[in-house]
Amino acid sequence: MDSIKGQGGIQMLLTAEQEAQQIVTSARNLKMKRLKQAKDEAERDASLYRSHLEAEYQKKVSETRDNSGSNVKWLEEETDKKIQILKYMTSKVSGDVIGMLIKYVTTVRN
Template sequence: MDGGNRGQNGIQSLLSAEQEAQQIVSAARNAKLARLKQAKDEAEREVAEFRAQMEADFQRKVAESSGDSGANVKRLDKETEGKIQHLKTDADRISHDVVEMLLKHVTSVGY
């Protein structure tokens, strides 16, 4: 009977260890998801700040040139639109790399 008891205790220990391992994996998965969400939120916030800055710069240029002729305003609008398109193109070109870099750093577990 003593051998059966030890076998039963061994099975219980294995079941406990498995449950503990599942909890650890679940906690790690939840932490990873939280880090990914945080990285996404930070990236969205940075994009919003950049857009706001570009809009403020545009509005400042428009205000500075409001005393000029309509041709100057149109020229500035065209230049600004060109710069915005250039920045959007650059952002589109590198956004995948930035996301990959963020994911790489966020998902790497350092102990």
């Protein structure tokens, strides 16, 4: 009788282990899905912002075409400076943003 109870206990442990493994696998898959989604959203936002800046630049260039060439050159130089500043600022905070996204994605809430 004790051997039957022992086998039943072992079977219960094996079943519990399988269930736990399924839960862990499911959590990993969900985490990877969330990370991919966050990356896709970040890339989409960056693309939208980049296209917005390009549209602004093109608008300013078209407005200044009637002006002398020096104004166009000045505008291009200013735009290049702003782009460099934005790239620098982005490089400074990109690590923090990635960390924040990873923390958000990996935090489990009940």
